Amino acid sequence: MIGEGDSKETRIYLIIAFIIVIAVIFAVVFSGIQFKQAYIHHEFLNEKWFENLGERNSGSYFLGLEKWGSLTYELDCNYTTYLIVTTIRTFVMMDEEGLSDEIEETIEKALKLGISLDNNTKIVGERMLKNGHKTMYIVYNGNDTSKNSYEQVRIIGEVWNCGNSGTSIICLGFSQISDNSHNNSKINTTYWEKIIGDEVGTFGTMGFQREDGLIYNVICH
DSSP states (O other): OOOHHHHHHHHHHHHHHHHHHHHHHHHHHHHTSOOOOOEEOGGGOOSSEEEOGGGOEEEEETTTTEEEEEEEEEEOSSSOEEEEEEEEEOSSOOOHHHHHHHHHHHHHHHHTTTEEEEEEEEEEEEEEOTTSOEEEEEEEEEEEOSSSSOEEEEEEEEEEEETTTTEEEEEEEEEEOOBGGGTBOSOOOHHHHHHHOBTTOTTOSTTTBOSOOTGGGEEOO
16 A cells, blocks of 8 residues: 555656656757857958868756857958857757857956956947848957067957847957067957947947958857
């Protein structure tokens, strides 16, 4: 004869089993949905810009319910300059607060690389990309102390949700704008302009108003 306690335990086990079965079904169905990795078309990469294939990275969590992948675009010159485009698909898309947290976390990663940021130069804003998405961004000036020379740098963290692909996109742009190692005191923002430039000149019209900006032309759906 099954007692009342045994009956309660049986119900609990059945509920747990039901939850596990549902989770597995969701994992199988959700993992079967194509994961769309955001990228930059090669037509916007000139002779110095290239994707570093060795830096491609990806992973998944929670039985494949969440996936991520990142692509790194670098500049072949004396100025350390790169753009990392990371795509994340979570079971529930991030809200605006979650996106803001992602920007801060993305910028904090730069600090671990010997980068000091000037908080007085912090710029926060929004803009529209060519793909039609409204983004949130943070821009900083800073200094790279990881080298023998003390170099000035600029960093941007920019994020948005892509409802068409069900993903969140996180961009981290980094550009060295001085070259003290070669005794060149002149500030060079040419490569920085390529990273953040857009058609309407969100960051300025002199050099920044351009149709070939890298982040501006990210393809995510």
